[in-house]
Amino acid sequence: MTTQRDLRNTLRSTRRHVPTNLPYRKRLPASPKNIVVIGAGLGGLTSALIMASEGHHVSILERNSIPGGKCSQIEEKGYRFDTGPSVLTMMQTLEEVFSYAPKPLESYLECIPMDPLCHYWDRELPSVADSTASFMNYANLQYTLDEVKRIAPYDVEGFKALVQLSSELYRKTNATFIRNPLARLKDLKGLPWLDLLDIKAFSTVSQVVDKHVQSPFLRKFFKRFTTYNGSSPFLAPGTLHVIPHVELSLGAWYIKGGLYQLVKALEKACLELGVNIYYDHDVQQIQTKKGRVVEVSTSSQSFEADILISNTDSIELPLRLASQSATKREKDAALEQQPSSSGFVLLLGTKKSWPQLGHHNIFFSNDYDNEFEEIFHKHQYPSDPTIYISNTSASDSEDAPKGGSNLFVLVNVPPLKEHTLHRQAERESESLEYANKLIHELESRGLKGLRASIEVQYIHTPVHYFNTYRSNRGAIYGTSSNSPWAAFLRPRNAHPRFKNLYRVGGSTHPGGGIPLVLQSALNATKLALDTL
Numbered sequence: 001m002t003t004q005r006d007l008r009n010t011l012r013s014t015r016r017h018v019p020t021n022l023p024y025r026k027r028l029p030a031s032p033k034n035i036v037v038i039g040a041g042l043g044g045l046t047s048a049l050i051m052a053s054e055g056h057h058v059s060i061l062e063r064n065s066i067p068g069g070k071c072s073q074i075e076e077k078g079y080r081f082d083t084g085p086s087v088l089t090m091m092q093t094l095e096e097v098f099s100y101a102p103k104p105l106e107s108y109l110e111c112i113p114m115d116p117l118c119h120y121w122d123r124e125l126p127s128v129a130d131s132t133a134s135f136m137n138y139a140n141l142q143y144t145l146d147e148v149k150r151i152a153p154y155d156v157e158g159f160k161a162l163v164q165l166s167s168e169l170y171r172k173t174n175a176t177f178i179r180n181p182l183a184r185l186k187d188l189k190g191l192p193w194l195d196l197l198d199i200k201a202f203s204t205v206s207q208v209v210d211k212h213v214q215s216p217f218l219r220k221f222f223k224r225f226t227t228y229n230g231s232s233p234f235l236a237p238g239t240l241h242v243i244p245h246v247e248l249s250l251g252a253w254y255i256k257g258g259l260y261q262l263v264k265a266l267e268k269a270c271l272e273l274g275v276n277i278y279y280d281h282d283v284q285q286i287q288t289k290k291g292r293v294v295e296v297s298t299s300s301q302s303f304e305a306d307i308l309i310s311n312t313d314s315i316e317l318p319l320r321l322a323s324q325s326a327t328k329r330e331k332d333a334a335l336e337q338q339p340s341s342s343g344f345v346l347l348l349g350t351k352k353s354w355p356q357l358g359h360h361n362i363f364f365s366n367d368y369d370n371e372f373e374e375i376f377h378k379h380q381y382p383s384d385p386t387i388y389i390s391n392t393s394a395s396d397s398e399d400a401p402k403g404g405s406n407l408f409v410l411v412n413v414p415p416l417k418e419h420t421l422h423r424q425a426e427r428e429s430e431s432l433e434y435a436n437k438l439i440h441e442l443e444s445r446g447l448k449g450l451r452a453s454i455e456v457q458y459i460h461t462p463v464h465y466f467n468t469y470r471s472n473r474g475a476i477y478g479t480s481s482n483s484p485w486a487a488f489l490r491p492r493n494a495h496p497r498f499k500n501l502y503r504v505g506g507s508t509h510p511g512g513g514i515p516l517v518l519q520s521a522l523n524a525t526k527l528a529l530d531t532l
């Protein structure tokens with residue numbers, strides 16, 4: 001016999017295939033529930049959207065006065081900066097999320113495929129001409145292979161083999177791990193336990209890459225993808241070599257008007273579905289009773305919750321918000337969570353532009369091994385950092401005044417040593433010095449006149465990410481994957497003890513970065529809806 005629940009589940013799983021020309025209808029469940037979401041980051045907004053589209057009463061409580069969390073933006077003197085993510089990948093996940101919105105994705109966002117994907121500079125590689133990059137990575141793999149042929153003809157076959165291996169890893173892990181909430185025993189059965197060797201779980205990314213290519217530049221090229229979830233290629237399992245496939249084969253996108261438009265679109269869709277968003281509402285406490293969350297409180301207000309979805313960093317629950325009901329084991333486990341790398345970000349509005357800069361640009365360090373040794377073992381800012389620059393004004397002239405650039409400069413740095421701020425003053429003085437060092441370095445690598453052309457400057461350090469979003473030790477991607485087991489130790493989307501508590505965001509399964517954060521919300525809401 002088909003029950004109401006079976007029917008709802010079938011509808012939910014086929015929803016993506018409903019022709020988009022049919023008018024959207026919000027679902028009307030027999031008894032709508034009170035859903036409370038803590039945090040309006042990408043994970044929280046996505047969860048709210050899905051729960052509201054299923055007809056429930058949803059409230060989001062956000063401590064800041066704007067949505068988006070780490071995906072944010074700053075506008076000043078005609079310069080617009082995305083202050084968080086700049087690369088959007090795995091478009092199919094975004095499409096799945098917007099299948100829950102009242103209107104199709106295209107009516108909220110204009111997503112533009114990137115080509116070239118990235119410009120690279122390396123001191124060991126000659127540029128074709130003084131003003132051009134050393135290596136171009138194109139959306140068309142064949143063109144990139146021509147570049148490989150030019151700089152390292154002996155590595156063409158190895159390059160192809162690494163691209164192929166990455167695609168295989170994606171095929172083996174996407175359904176069984178990323179899209180699998182790993183919540184029930186039957187979910188674990190789907191994991192490729194017997195294939196752990198096959199998915200390179202016991203070698204590092206660095207070992208996998210070194211086996212296939214000899215060129216020092218190409219080694220760095222492939223290893224850098226591991227930093228997309230804040231991990232070290234010298235520590236993370238070879239399974240993370242899945243990431244190149246996501247960009248090299250599936251592609252990367254930019255959103256017209258900046259990546260912050262994604263936040264605005266999710267907020268808009270939530271409001272269209274009747275979600276109440278309470279800004280400047282810092283949740284202080286979660287009350288529990290008999291294995292369930294019953295109420296969530298800020299300093300001045302309480303909200304009853306049938307279901308609570310937390311988009312805070314997962315360590316905040318046992319250590320702060322639900323500390324009274326958390327067990328010692330839960331608190332210890334939270335403290336053991338290894339945060340991802342943090343970021344040192346310089347936002348530079350410059351009167352000048354540099355024709356050699358593309359939209360995405362990488363300036364590699366000489367000694368990649370030492371760079372990660374400094375970040376993850378010595379816990380210091382790298383002395384010779386790899387520098388990433390996102391220059392959206394190369395694609396979108398409205399992002400800077402005429403003739404100028406909006407440079408988002410990012411260097412991977414260690415997270416704070418503790419989940420407190422006692423070293424804040426020390427860090428702040430370090431910051432100006434480090435910013436000057438980066439500007440000097442960029443001038444020496446071709447951005448002549450950079451310092452003199454700066455009109456607007458902001459510096460964001462790990463302290464900023466901790467203070468503003470309360471992320472674990474200022475990590476920017478959540479937890480790291482710096483061991484073969486890290487991926488399995490991330491907090492799962494369904495809380496193991498409180499039956500109506502779900503966790504989403506970069507510090508939860510399946511991990512950090514936009515697509516995985518969206519996936520965490522898809523996983524968590526599916527689990528929550530299955531209980532209703």
Ligand SMILES: Cc1cc2nc3c(=O)[nH]c(=O)nc-3n(C[C@H](O)[C@H](O)[C@H](O)COP(=O)(O)OP(=O)(O)OC[C@H]3O[C@@H](n4cnc5c(N)ncnc54)[C@H](O)[C@@H]3O)c2cc1C
Binds near residue numbers: 042
């Ligand atoms: C500099 C930088 C560069 C990045 N680059 C990329 C990139 O190119 N591509 C990519 O895919 N990803 C990138 N990322 C990572 C990506 O931004 C994150 O993975 C994602 O935005 C995290 O979303 P989230 O929902 O997990 O959490 P968050 O963005 O941290 O949102 C959590 C929200 O909860 C709120 N909150 C916390 N505690 C409370 C409380 N007690 N009460 C109320 N509200 C609370 C916070 O204020 C915040 O709004 C980058 C991040 C940074 C910072």
